[in-house]
Every structure is written in structure tokens, then in C-alpha cells.
Amino acid sequence: MGRYAVGDLQGCLEPLQCLLEEVAFNPSQDELWLVGDLVNRGPHSLEVLDFLYPIRHALTVVLGNHDLHTLALARGATTQGRHASLESLLSSTQLPAYMDWFRELPLCVRSNCGEYLMSHAGVPSQWSTEDALGYSAELQAVLSEDQQVDAFLQNMYGNEPACWNDGLQGFDRLRMITNTFTRMRVTRQNGELNLKYKGRIEDIPDGYAPWFTWPTASPRRETQLFGHWAALDGKLDQPGYIPLDTGCVWGRYMTLLDMDSREFHRCHCEPAQ
Template structure:
């Protein structure tokens, strides 16, 4: 039995199939962790999601910004963007089942036995593991409820840019969602800078890659994340594992075997 964490798939079915073959994935005994953004922008979002749904008993998935975007578009609360590849999903006869499954997924996953935590974008410096799991649960509870619109129609926007325990309602849910699914750069106090998407050395003044901040409460925890293709899989920080290696941009799709931290990859065609 082995556990493999895979970075952003984004609807790139062939590289995913290549990677599963390379690791000799056996759903009867192996486990897959997926770091979010499993769909959108790539050529085969529907077939990719159907494959993952078929393997769902062997999968642990944390939602990314593209996954949440798809759910919001499905509910009519957001328009698809010009670069989205969601139409086959939106027209699929099994779309309701796929949406329901996505809505049941997490924003943060922690496995004490394997000593790994997984999130799509990152965990802000001011939060401990317990804080992160509690805040994730707040969003998950709404998304999984009979009224997910309470989250989906209010989750877009860059403010508030910093967490406060006093936040309530839509603003509270929005900043939590932004930390877990959109963050790249933030300040030592956890203020978000959501405009810059370049490499780690492009940090605006007063900001840094979230994982590089020395005062992070989770600096002694092993964290897997995706989202930041410009890193090219290189966070260069102890206990940090960047798995978005830009498959949808013609890079690679990467898997990390958690038991021994060996990396596997398949090339992707742009």
C-alpha cells in the first residue's frame, strides 16, 4: 500500500493516466491525495472528473479555486471565463452527481499517521493546524449544506485581505477561502496580496511567499500544496512540497509518494 499526492491536474487526462500507470496505482490498496484544481483549462475536464469519481473510494481531495469556480458556475452564480473548459461538464448528464461529490470534499486534509497536511494554495502564518482545520470546517459546512449559495455567491473578491476573529458571515468565509485556495504572497501578519502570480522572487514590497515566513505557526509541519505553477515544484523550504508543476501549461504532472517522499512525473503537452 502506498499514498501518492498529485498536483494540479486541471483536466489533463492523458498525463494523469500516464502518471497512474507509472506509479502502478492500484485502487484496491493504494491511496491518491489530490491537491485541488482537478478540472478546468485543460482539454478533458469531464473525462478527468469522471475517472476521479470512479476512483473516489481511494481518493482524498482538497478543493482548489478552479473546482469552486465550476461549482459556482453550475449554480448560476458566476459566468464561465473565456479560457474555461467547463462546458462539457455543465452539459453532462451526470453533472449533478459530480457536483455533489465535489461539494463533499475538504479544503484542508491532515493525516497524523503520515504526518502530512494538504491544502490547495497555502495556510496563513498566524494559524496553527487546529486553527486551519477549524476554519476549513466552517467553509466545508456551508458548501456541503442545502444552501451552498451562501458561500458561492459571496466568495469572490480580495477583501478583507487579512484574518480577524471578529469577522462574520460572507467576509469571514471569503477570507478563509482565499487563504486556502488563492494565496501565494502574504505578509508576516497574514495580509493577502492576490494580484501577483509570478515566481517566489517577485514578491511585492512587504510581502513574501506564504511558506517562507519564519514565524509561521505550522513551520514544523509537512505541507503539500499546488496552485502555484510558477514555482515549477521548487519551494526550497523545509517541510514544504509544491506539486503544481504546470501540466496545463505544458510542464509536468507530478506525484509525491508520501511514505518515502519519492517524486514521479509525466510530461504534458501544451
């Protein structure tokens, strides 16, 4: 049995298929981990889900910000930011099934043996692994509940609150959990998020640093798999962290990690139009 992890797909199907063919992926016996942002911006969001949904039994997937935004569009919770690349998906007869699947997905997962922890943007130093898994379960429960999901999606957007505290409640708490797992790149030492910055490490504003550089409040033995920050280009000299978003949708490449050998495979991508 092989285990593989792949960075942000964002509607790019052919590079994914190229990588899976290279490692002879077999969904009847292998596992594929996906760090979120399955859809949006790339040319084949519908086709990506057409490909993944039948093999979902072999997948471990966390939600990214683009996945949650697509869910909000599909359910009418927002009409803003409807990228043209999503039109075929949003008009597909398969949309309800695919969005029901999204509603079942977590924001953070840990491997059975405890050697990997995966979320779309990462897990901040202030949260223990158990904290993170608990907060993910909180949000997943809301997404799966018919009476709560639409109100959450309508109130999901925004950059506040910017700093976690255990006393947060209601939509502020859910928005903070969501933003941390799906949008985080740089923070202050106290965990305060700067959600506007998307650039290189070298250009980070004073007072902020990459979330993964701050010392953890409690020791974490898992290696973190994350995506979201394409500007890192998959290059990070930081033990315990593996960035997998290598900018496929921008015309760079898609990355696959063999989770057992730690070997990387890459496939070059055409930029999305």
C-alpha cells in the same frame, strides 16, 4: 499499500494516467491525494471526473479555486469566467453527481498519522494546524448545506478582506477562509494577502514574501503539500513544504510524490489549447 500525491490536474487526464501507471496504482489498496484544481483550462475536465469519481473511495481531495468556480457555474451562482474547456462537463448528465461530490470535499486535510497537511494554496503561518482544520470544517459545512451554499457561492468572489482576524463574520469570514486556502501565494508578515501576484519568487513586490517563508506562530510538525503556484515549478528549498503544481496545463509536466519514500515522478504535458 502506497500513498501518492499529485499536483494540479486542471483537466489533464493522460499525464495523470501515465503517472499512476508508472507506480502501478491500485485503487483497491492504494491512496491518491490530490491538491485541488481538478478541472478547468485543460482539455478533459469531464473525463478527469469520469475517471476519478468511481475511485473516490481511494482519494483524498481538497478543493481548489477552479473547483469552487466550476461549482459556482454549475449552480448558476455566476456566469462570469466560463472557460470553453468546461462546456462538456457543464452539459454532462453526470454534472449533478460530480458537483454533489465537490460539495463534500474539504479545503484542508491532515493525514491520519499527522505527517502531512494538504490544502490547495497552503496554510498561512498565523494559523495553527488545528485552526486550519477548523476553518476548513466551517466552509465545508456551508458547502454541504442546501440552504447556504448558493448564497456563499454568489458572495465568494473578491479580494477583501485581505487580512484574517478572529472577529470576521458572515461572507467576509468565509471569503477570507476560501481565498487563503485556494488563492494565497504571497503575504505580508501579518498575513495580509496579495491575491494579484502570480509570478516568480524573484519578482515579488516589496513588503511581501511567499506565505511559507514567514515563521509560524506555533510549531507545525506536518509537511505541507500544496499546489496553485505553477511559477515555483515544484522547486523549493524550504524544509517542511512540498509544492506540487508544476504547470502541466501550461505544457510543462505533472508531478506525483510517493508520500512514503518522498520520491518524485514526472510526466511531460502538452500545453492546453
